[in-house]
Amino acid sequence: MDEQYQYQQRDVPPRPHKAFRLGEGKISGFASVCLGALSLLAVLAYLYPSYLTTTELRAVYDAKELQQVLKYGMYFSLFFGLLTFVLGGYRRLGLTGIGLTSTAFLLGGWQIPVGPVAPKALSLGVDWLILAFLGSVFIFMTLEKLLPRYKDQVILRPGWGLDLWYFVFNHLAISAILLYANYHVSHFHWAVSDEVQAWVQALPLWVQVVAIILAADFVLYWEHRLFHEVGFLWPIHAVHHSVEDLDWLAGSRGHFIQMFSERAMVMVPLYLLGPDKAALDIYVAFAALQAVLIHCNTRLHFGPIKYLLVTPWFHHWHHSSEKPAIDTNYGAHTPIYDWLFGTLHVPSQHWPAHYGTTKPLPRTFMGQLSYPFACWLARRKTKGAD
Numbered sequence: 601m602d603e604q605y606q607y608q609q610r611d612v613p614p615r616p617h618k619a620f621r622l623g624e625g626k627i628s629g630f631a632s633v634c635l636g637a638l639s640l641l642a643v644l645a646y647l648y649p650s651y652l653t654t655t656e657l658r659a660v661y662d663a664k665e666l667q668q669v670l671k672y673g674m675y676f677s678l679f680f681g682l683l684t685f686v687l688g689g690y691r692r693l694g695l696t697g698i699g700l701t702s703t704a705f706l707l708g709g710w711q712i713p714v715g716p717v718a719p720k721a722l723s724l725g726v727d728w729l730i731l732a733f734l735g736s737v738f739i740f741m742t743l744e745k746l747l748p749r750y751k752d753q754v755i756l757r758p759g760w761g762l763d764l765w766y767f768v769f770n771h772l773a774i775s776a777i778l779l780y781a782n783y784h785v786s787h788f789h790w791a792v793s794d795e796v797q798a799w800v801q802a803l804p805l806w807v808q809v810v811a812i813i814l815a816a817d818f819v820l821y822w823e824h825r826l827f828h829e830v831g832f833l834w835p836i837h838a839v840h841h842s843v844e845d846l847d848w849l850a851g852s853r854g855h856f857i858q859m860f861s862e863r864a865m866v867m868v869p870l871y872l873l874g875p876d877k878a879a880l881d882i883y884v885a886f887a888a889l890q891a892v893l894i895h896c897n898t899r900l901h902f903g904p905i906k907y908l909l910v911t912p913w914f915h916h917w918h919h920s921s922e923k924p925a926i927d928t929n930y931g932a933h934t935p936i937y938d939w940l941f942g943t944l945h946v947p948s949q950h951w952p953a954h955y956g957t958t959k960p961l962p963r964t965f966m967g968q969l970s971y972p973f974a975c976w977l978a979r980r981k982t983k984g985a986d
């Protein structure tokens with residue numbers, strides 16, 4: 601630990617013009633647009649489920665029950681849209697929300713019949729996008745409002761639009777990611793042992809879950825560490841680190857090469873251990889929630905749990921651009937491997953004063969998408985010039 605380092609308080613500049621305040625019409629305007637866009641997407645998913653829903657997810661939810669959620673989403677979008685006109689401000693947002701919902705009504709609304717779905721190998725995860733967005737807003741945005749770490753950090757902080765785009769892109773790509781991950785693990789068929797898998801399945805459920813978390817995190821730790829410490833790989837992962845205000849949405853920022861390789865690598869230990877489906881389902885839900893939670897702008901206290909599981913405080917330090925924190929706290933699920941392999945940075949009560957990369961990255965989606973390629977090209981040119 602760096603004893604000499606002077607830890608400072610983070611200074612969040614107030615952005616009153618970006619804040620949401622009751623009575624202005626901005627909250628209702630945004631709510632109307634969000635619900636309208638989600639409703640229209642949901643209607644399209646009901647119309648073309650083979651192409652716009654995820655096979656794995658369809659097994660989890662009841663499409664008929666979700667029609668009720670869609671019904672209320674559409675009505676609330678209209679209600680909030682009209683409310684913006686009553687309140688007087690942000691009418692354009694209200695009009696957009698009403699327009700999106702009206703289109704959803706014209707296309708059949710929530711009454712589109714639900715029938716059997718012919719599964720396709722590759723589809724767009726519109727259902728995953730809608731459910732993850734609604735779930736994240738309800739759980740994590742509420743948490744950030746009730747227990748914020750940085751009270752002055754606004755929802756519409758710099759880069760929120762870019763991160764929303766990443767959120768959309770990464771959720772739509774879920775089926776392509778799973779397809780690639782399954783293809784990747786199929787190369788490890790030779791390493792599967794029936795005895796090991798039978799032994800794992802005989803363990804109590806909670807032991808299986810702990811075993812999966814530890815095995816998965818071992819892979820994630822090393823994969824993450826390589827992304828940081830191998831010069832060639834860093835430009836890919838630098839995209840995730842370019843965010844300078846962390847919140848529930850910030851964790852979505854990640855280059856597609858990282859998204860694909862991370863899922864493919866973490867699938868290997870799960871495939872080899874072959875646990876019960878219930879244990880696997882618990883792990884997937886845990887991993888998905890933790891990945892969002894650790895980026896949240898929250899001061900929620902975890903007590904002694906912080907020694908066992910990665911918390912927002914732990915992962916916020918991973919995102920710090922301050923010297924003692926660089927290349928530390930690689931764990932995705934637990935701090936155990938950072939402790940074992942000497943990369944732990946846990947300065948008691950302090951939080952980072954600065955986030956982001958030491959070298960600025962492009963601030964657009966396309967700029968960040970091409971960033972690793974631009975770095976590799978520049979490196980080749982300098983090598984050629986030597």
Ligand SMILES: [Zn+2]
Nearest residue numbers: 824828837918
């Ligand atoms: Zn990292």
Ligand SMILES: [Zn+2]
Nearest residue numbers: 840851895915
């Ligand atoms: Zn992160």
